[in-house]
Amino acid sequence: MFSFTPAVRTLLLVNVLVYFLTSSVREEVIDQFALHSLLSQQFNIIQLITHMFMHGNFSHLFSNMLGLLVFGPLLEKTWGASRFLTFYLLTGLGAAALYLAVNYYETAGLVQAFETYRANPTNGEFIGFINGYASSIYDNIEPFIQKFDADPENPAYIEGGRKILTAYVATQVNTPMVGASGAIFGVLMAFGLLFPNTQLFLLFPPIPIKAKYLVGAYALWEIYTGVYRAQADGVAHFAHIGGMLFAYIIIKVWESQRKTFY
Template identity: 60%
Template sequence: MFALTPVVRVLLIINVLVFFVTNESVIQQFGLHSFLSDEFNPIQLLTHMFLHGGFGHIFSNMIGLIVFGPMLERFWGPRRFTFFYFFCGLGAAFLFSGINYFEMSQVYEAVRDYRNDPTPENFVGFFTQHGGSLYDQLAGFIDRFDAQPTNPQLIDGSLQIVNRYYTDQISQPMVGASGAIFGVIMGFGLLFPNTQLFLLFPPIPVKAKYLVIFYGAYELYTGIYRSQTDNVAHFAHIGGMLFAFILIKYWGSQRKTFY
């Protein structure tokens, strides 16, 4: 069905094999943690690209790889395609981690402010701004705290909840080859912009360049206006596309340089 090229085949096999041996312990050890987490290890910048959180996750990524990857590998050759794939994946990881560092630093500042003034109003304000998805779960505690704002047990409990929320946020690993795959999609769109692709949903033909524009605009929008219940690493997708664009434009300006 698909004429797989050598590097694409190897990447596919490795991802599938790793998927079948992946468990929660493996994800915690080799998924990409926040730079602020004690569990962060530089090797995770690479290893997270071979881990996936479920069948749907790996299926969508591998479909992207086997649909768009072979043409790029034939065009560039195995060495340049391999470099491109990992360049996009690592670039995506750095962009995601940089934005995550900025966001989690803001959460840490809010945690520190709450520690200095643990009141029911500030507790509600903290979770309204940073953890709205947990607000309903905390409704009972908030009612008790609001009724007894000077109760030392409730104050201590609120501090534990806020501290645990921050720890949970920075300990949540990011996994998946999506950054590299979105780089591959961007590369395909740049090099073969007028290639007709037939979508499944909706079942219509579309040129590759328009698909890339749609993906980029969608990921940018959802990344900026991401809901608190959205656990998709949109900025990793954007990072993969951005670094693909940069590298292809650089290669285009260095036509006398070959691998």
């Protein structure tokens, strides 16, 4: 049976309430509170907190809240509600920080390459940008590329290429990140560190596994997919990694401050 401890119950209620509230408002309103890139004009410091309580769809909300409900209560009983909430928010912030840092590194290169292209929007520069930074849209615009290749001096095609890449870069810079996943992965890491030999029963495949092995597998998978992921998978893998990393750091710091941690 699930245990609804006070802090876990509060987080569940807030996340569910925010989901249903935001599902009935305009996208422009949601954009104000979702986490944007540091390079986006829509970035606001308050988004570091607000994005943690927003979700893109019901399955996103359900999976995160299920993780909180499964792993959170035992941590809260161990630490108390106040420390658990502190941990939850800190790992969420840490996840956002790593996500923003990696996003800035990736997006800054994209923006710089786009500025170089805009200074000389030729067919060659257009194809070079697509191959280097936008291969995920190649198939969708292949007919245009063929026409541009056949008539590279045509002003209409040059302008068309500029519009395509302008829209693509704007999407990359301004697409926000939402969700409690960073904090949830922090909770998962904490559970694996504090209760490493607890047996968990997976649904797929239906086998038992110790918490430490599940956490390790998740960490390795997120690192792999974060480095080698497809650009179009739509998952903030480095936010997950950030949540786990900051959870590890926080627990080790707390552990060093007392002789008996749990």
